[in-house]
Amino acid sequence: xxLEVDDLRVYYRTxxxxxxxxxxxxxxxxDGEILGLAGESGCGKxxxxxxxxxxxxxxxxxxxxVTLDGQVLPIGDDVKMNPYRFKQVSLIPQYSMSAxxxxxxxxxxxxxxxxxxxxxxxxxxxxxxxxxxxxPRHVLGKYPIELSGGMKQRMVMVISTxxxxxxLIADEITSALDVSTQKAVVTTLKGFRDRGFVKSMIFITxxxxxxxxxxxxxxxxxxGKLAEKAPAxxxxxxxxxxxxxxxxxxxxxxxxxxxxxxxxxxxxxxxxLLKPEPGCRFRDRCPLAFEKxxxxxxxxxxxxxxxxxxxxxx
Amino acid sequence: MRRYFGRKLLIYGLTFxxxxxxxxxxxxxxxxxxxxxxxxxxRVAQPEAQEALRVYYNNLFGxxxxxxxxYLNSWGSLxxxxxxxxxxxxxxxxxxxxxxxxxxxxxxxxxxxxLSWVVGNRLGALAARRKVLDNTVLPVSYVLTATPxxxxxxxxxxxxxxxxxxxxxxxxxxxxxxxxxTWAFLVDLFWHWLLPxxxxxxxxLGGWAIGMRNVIIYELESDYAxxxxxxxxxxxxxxxxxxxxxxxxxxxxxxxxxxxxxxxxLVTEIVFSYPGLxxxxxxxxxxxxxxxxxxxxxxxxxxxxxxxxxxxVVYVIVDPRTRVGMAGAAA
Amino acid sequence: xxxxxxxxxxxxxxxxxxxxxxxxLLGIGVxxxxxxxxxPTEYVGMQMQPPGGEYWLGTNTFGQDLWAQFVHxxxxxxxxxxxxxxxxxxxxxxxxxxxxxKGGWIDEILNMLTNIVLVLPTLAVLFILNAYIGVRSAGMQxxxxxxxxxxxxxxxxxxxxFSLRGRDFVDLARLSGVxxxxxxxxxxxxxxxxxxxxxxxxxxxGSILIASSLDFIGLGPTDAxxxxxxxxxxxxxxxxxxxxxxxxxxxxxxxxxxxGALYVANVGLDEVFNPKLREL
Numbered sequence: 035x036x037l038e039v040d041d042l043r044v045y046y047r048t049x050x051x052x053x054x055x056x057x058x059x060x061x062x063x064x065d066g067e068i069l070g071l072a073g074e075s076g077c078g079k080x081x082x083x084x085x086x087x088x089x090x091x092x093x094x095x096x097x098x099x100v101t102l103d104g105q106v107l108p109i110g111d112d113v114k115m116n117p118y119r120f121k122q123v124s125l126i127p128q129y130s131m132s133a134x135x136x137x138x139x140x141x142x143x144x145x146x147x148x149x150x151x152x153x154x155x156x157x158x159x160x161x162x163x164x165x166x167x168x169x170p171r172h173v174l175g176k177y178p179i180e181l182s183g184g185m186k187q188r189m190v191m192v193i194s195t196x197x198x199x200x201x202l203i204a205d206e207i208t209s210a211l212d213v214s215t216q217k218a219v220v221t222t223l224k225g226f227r228d229r230g231f232v233k234s235m236i237f238i239t240x241x242x243x244x245x246x247x248x249x250x251x252x253x254x255x256x257x258g259k260l261a262e263k264a265p266a267x268x269x270x271x272x273x274x275x276x277x278x279x280x281x282x283x284x285x286x287x288x289x290x291x292x293x294x295x296x297x298x299x300x301x302x303x304x305x306x307l308l309k310p311e312p313g314c315r316f317r318d319r320c321p322l323a324f325e326k327x328x329x330x331x332x333x334x335x336x337x338x339x340x341x342x343x344x345x346x347x348x
Numbered sequence: 349m350r351r352y353f354g355r356k357l358l359i360y361g362l363t364f365x366x367x368x369x370x371x372x373x374x375x376x377x378x379x380x381x382x383x384x385x386x387x388x389x390x391r392v393a394q395p396e397a398q399e400a401l402r403v404y405y406n407n408l409f410g411x412x413x414x415x416x417x418x419y420l421n422s423w424g425s426l427x428x429x430x431x432x433x434x435x436x437x438x439x440x441x442x443x444x445x446x447x448x449x450x451x452x453x454x455x456x457x458x459x460x461x462x463l464s465w466v467v468g469n470r471l472g473a474l475a476a477r478r479k480v481l482d483n484t485v486l487p488v489s490y491v492l493t494a495t496p497x498x499x500x501x502x503x504x505x506x507x508x509x510x511x512x513x514x515x516x517x518x519x520x521x522x523x524x525x526x527x528x529x530t531w532a533f534l535v536d537l538f539w540h541w542l543l544p545x546x547x548x549x550x551x552x553l554g555g556w557a558i559g560m561r562n563v564i565i566y567e568l569e570s571d572y573a574x575x576x577x578x579x580x581x582x583x584x585x586x587x588x589x590x591x592x593x594x595x596x597x598x599x600x601x602x603x604x605x606x607x608x609x610x611x612x613x614l615v616t617e618i619v620f621s622y623p624g625l626x627x628x629x630x631x632x633x634x635x636x637x638x639x640x641x642x643x644x645x646x647x648x649x650x651x652x653x654x655x656x657x658x659x660x661v662v663y664v665i666v667d668p669r670t671r672v673g674m675a676g677a678a679a
Numbered sequence: 680x681x682x683x684x685x686x687x688x689x690x691x692x693x694x695x696x697x698x699x700x701x702x703x704l705l706g707i708g709v710x711x712x713x714x715x716x717x718x719p720t721e722y723v724g725m726q727m728q729p730p731g732g733e734y735w736l737g738t739n740t741f742g743q744d745l746w747a748q749f750v751h752x753x754x755x756x757x758x759x760x761x762x763x764x765x766x767x768x769x770x771x772x773x774x775x776x777x778x779x780x781k782g783g784w785i786d787e788i789l790n791m792l793t794n795i796v797l798v799l800p801t802l803a804v805l806f807i808l809n810a811y812i813g814v815r816s817a818g819m820q821x822x823x824x825x826x827x828x829x830x831x832x833x834x835x836x837x838x839x840x841f842s843l844r845g846r847d848f849v850d851l852a853r854l855s856g857v858x859x860x861x862x863x864x865x866x867x868x869x870x871x872x873x874x875x876x877x878x879x880x881x882x883x884x885g886s887i888l889i890a891s892s893l894d895f896i897g898l899g900p901t902d903a904x905x906x907x908x909x910x911x912x913x914x915x916x917x918x919x920x921x922x923x924x925x926x927x928x929x930x931x932x933x934x935x936x937x938x939g940a941l942y943v944a945n946v947g948l949d950e951v952f953n954p955k956l957r958e959l
Contacts, residue, residue, distance in 0.1 A: 119579055120579040120580045125575075125578045127571070127574070129575075132570070133571055133572055135593070136668075136669060137596075137666075146585060147576065150582050151579075179669050194579070359795060366799075374807060374811045490942050491935065493942065494884070494888075494936075494938035494942055495938075496891045496895075496907075497892070498895045499932075499935065500931075503928070505919060506919045606800070607800035610802070611801065611802035611803075611892055614802065614896070615892050615896060633806065633896060638810065638811070649799065652800045
């Protein structure tokens, strides 16, 4: 196991009280595994991504642990977490277009960043990785504004993986891209994994069909909790959780044809996470809900590597 | 970049053109014979100069010429550096009075502007995101920036000059001195310079500190700062980047504040009877010496435009985005 | 949204302190003159009296009551600030809205004009205008200040309008055939009303500072007493050397208090309207 997350709880502080954005999530990630993390906005997937590398100012670590390569990450302590960042855990952010300092030449920025982490810049290695993502080497002498959007995206991917982290978090990195560029990004990420630049990866997206092309495993979250986690093909073809089923059937196509099915969104909205009522958080929108759902459904491994948190599936 | 400078120069050219035109037009909008009424209102030092002045100014204004000829002539004399003759200090040419006063004004303005900008930016950057400093630097800055230049100057002159008697409160140097390149004179000059400089510096300081604090907070929350933090870069490096990027809008702010700073220097000079343009303008207003006033006006406009252009050049040097041909700076 | 703003407004110390100071001073300026039966320039008694029971702020070298001058001066200072700031805000809004909403050549021309007035040193222009035209009422002073103060407001309003112009609700209004004027008044202005209020407050404070400088170089109103004029007289008659600190300390403190309170209230309001700036 590269990564083990155990009962992780991260809350958002707001004026009205704590929002329980991530409320007891456990999962593991093997060497070389790519995990697709899917769900509606507000389901906690971005919070989970941030919790693994850097909590923002309003988030607090309430409970649970994260273990990476046998070491417990001090995720609640911004300063103690620093030595792990970039080297063990790294991030490709949502905002690649503006992730680089606009007034520094890229090469210089990379050098200063590495020096600040007491790492020497291996220029040959950097060059070969630029070649790999088909960026000309002279981009290092340019300012970010001189690069196109796609070039910036690839540059950030190279920077983030330069120190061969054990875990790479890619947070909604494809949402702003067109379909062919999305494909290219997915291929590149796969290449990074295959060449061993990153040991494992969490790919956060709201787009399950894209996740399917990249991920070995897909984890679906709902309202701060794990709903279902299984090998990608299982989630797409034989989902067990009613939410996953609705999510899959609301997609136009996921490799399978749903020609005779009407495309349906899921009616209703996720519950408020300010003071959520006990019980399954999906039950108000769930077509299968019954009395038992007033109790919290525990995640159960229904078959090998297939975890579902639903009374009906167990 | 060429477009950027082209635009800037066009604006400065038009501004100067407008200033000269207004300057030419305003006296001609006054009812009656402007020369006569001006001479009647002015307090000319020597009464026998009245007639000489009348002849001179009738000639200068050239009212017998068609208006466009008058207008062109005024440009002609401007390029010759001829601003007319002062009524108040007859027969000294206005240009001479101004060029004598300008060094004193610049000696106050340049150090106080640059130093307040540099120190204010540092203070503001320090204050940002450090609670204790923020709660001290910020209130003090707001008080300073709300203080009228002339009042702080008056308070300092009264406190340090009159009550404690540490500093002289009037003039550019002691009356007993004759300007020369001796140590004694230079020390005296510096001693007279210090209070007006300090009061200008302090008022301007507050504004820069507030500006920098607000901009750098924004920069520290920007995407690149978040990315660097996520990659574990130390705060020192992130703050260095944020500071450098926050300086850019402060440079633009410097250009925008020039008019206010010059105005502050003018009234500060008046408080301290410092022999710069401000004191000259006060004399011109009190003695209704309109030629001196107009000359001072053009000098100030020209000075501010030149300073603006220098700031533009600096901006291009500091912000790579303007150099690579993309729109970085606001026009 | 309204109630939320109110919720934060009554809890924002900066706003409360700033607004409190302004209200107290405004109250003194508005009501105070009714309790003073003599005009502020009348020679009421002993000369050069320090502050005391009979003359709260003492008297000057002519035996004028400085408290009476201060109270009337506050009134003028508020008037010039509000009027000058108001005129500048209106011009800035008209220019900013038009340039930002219409775009094209209208934008080009207005932008050029804005930039020209922006680089002109305001005070220098004002002393030329004031000296020649020589109309010296407080209202006239405010008008001139308003006419030279608007450019930065126009510039920021233009930028805001520009970003609002592309929004859906504006597109919708345009598609349903609503005229530009109505769109600006009904759709754009209400959406940046908080921003406009902040702009006006800053212009208010700026106008007071400029007016005090004009007063001080002898280009103030001749038909009124203002805080700036008190400072000018104090300087002209050497109050500093005569040790009459009560002549020049209170008016300057008054200006500083008003402008400082305006700025602080402005920061407070900004925090109320802008959730990002609120501290948790």
